[in-house]
Amino acid sequence: MGTPYGEIGVVNAMNNDMKNKMRQKVKTLFNYWHNITLPSNYNVVSLPGESFDFETHVADRAGKKNQNENLLLWMYENDSKLHNKFKKTVEKHGKDSGHTFLYLRENVPPISSFKVLPTFAWYDFCGNPTKQRFNCLYNKDVNKNTVAVVTYNTRTRLHKHLHPMVMPHLGGNYVEKANCEVLTNRLPYVLFSHNYKQKKHGIPMVMTALTNSKQLANVYNKNSKRFSSIEDNNLLLPKISLKKTGKGKRAGKVINNIKNIYMDILLGSEDDKIMEQHKITKNQLSGYKRTITHKRKVNKLKEFVIGLSK
Numbered sequence: 001m002g003t004p005y006g007e008i009g010v011v012n013a014m015n016n017d018m019k020n021k022m023r024q025k026v027k028t029l030f031n032y033w034h035n036i037t038l039p040s041n042y043n044v045v046s047l048p049g050e051s052f053d054f055e056t057h058v059a060d061r062a063g064k065k066n067q068n069e070n071l072l073l074w075m076y077e078n079d080s081k082l083h084n085k086f087k088k089t090v091e092k093h094g095k096d097s098g099h100t101f102l103y104l105r106e107n108v109p110p111i112s113s114f115k116v117l118p119t120f121a122w123y124d125f126c127g128n129p130t131k132q133r134f135n136c137l138y139n140k141d142v143n144k145n146t147v148a149v150v151t152y153n154t155r156t157r158l159h160k161h162l163h164p165m166v167m168p169h170l171g172g173n174y175v176e177k178a179n180c181e182v183l184t185n186r187l188p189y190v191l192f193s194h195n196y197k198q199k200k201h202g203i204p205m206v207m208t209a210l211t212n213s214k215q216l217a218n219v220y221n222k223n224s225k226r227f228s229s230i231e232d233n234n235l236l237l238p239k240i241s242l243k244k245t246g247k248g249k250r251a252g253k254v255i256n257n258i259k260n261i262y263m264d265i266l267l268g269s270e271d272d273k274i275m276e277q278h279k280i281t282k283n284q285l286s287g288y289k290r291t292i293t294h295k296r297k298v299n300k301l302k303e304f305v306i307g308l309s310k
Contacts, residue, residue, distance in 0.1 A: 134163035
């Protein structure tokens with residue numbers, strides 16, 4: 001895409017080797033998702049900032065194999081200066097491509113806003129996992145062929161603003177642990193999770209990719225060394241083990257249902273949604289609630305929540 005400022009692509013502060021490697025990783029994952037799920041009408045969601053490299057890649061692929069493809073590319077930017085800088089050119093490129101490009105000056109909405117269609121979403125926050133940001137993915141309804149990639153800063157301060165399920169007192173890679181253990185509530189397969197720094201002495205980041213497509217997870221994870229060039233400083237967490245739940249039940253379901261029930265109750269999810277999601281009765285739900293009430297009365301709720309995350 002051309003602009004008065006040059007090509008829309010990797011520009012200014014967004015152009016460094018490590019960020020480019022991570023961006024390439026997302027583009028490759030998108031190729032896998034696009035080839036395996038074969039969507040005809042689909043959403044791609046992103047926060048481009050000053051780089052439209054990923055968005056250009058998505059637009060270039062659209063319609064190459066299937067001329068009837070309909071891409072809805074949702075791009076979000078809450079900085080008015082950046083939005084004004086690129087708005088006209090992005091919209092023109094969308095018209096020329098024949099697809100729908102929406103470049104919106106607002107905060108990116110939860111992934112459930114796109115659940116009508118298969119969705120590939122890159123929530124490239126780069127900031128702290130606040131309640132608002134984390135809830136964009138946590139416990140949200142999604143389409144059956146959905147991928148979510150999320151990027152956070154892992155050197156968090158002002159802990160009071162963090163999501164309750166991101167627990168610094170646990171130590172270690174607590175942000176990555178929250179991604180891989182809590183966000184799997186609706187997206188049970190961890191495709192990758194990498195810790196990295198954009199610069200040698202820069203802020204440490206984590207990028208995690210999750211999906212609910214077992215087919216995509218099986219194909220993508222066949223070659224575990226596909227991204228050996230990514231410098232992760234040996235900080236990678238092992239992928240969450242995917243186990244069978246028993247004869248006649250869907251293989252690959254993560255065995256953490258009870259933990260997720262408690263977490264949903266603590267975060268105020270509606271009773272009907274909890275019962276439907278976890279296949280439990282009203283009496284069973286009442287039992288879980290009684291446990292939480294008791295822990296709160298004896299001032300042991302904090303220890304109880306910490307135990308859930310282990």
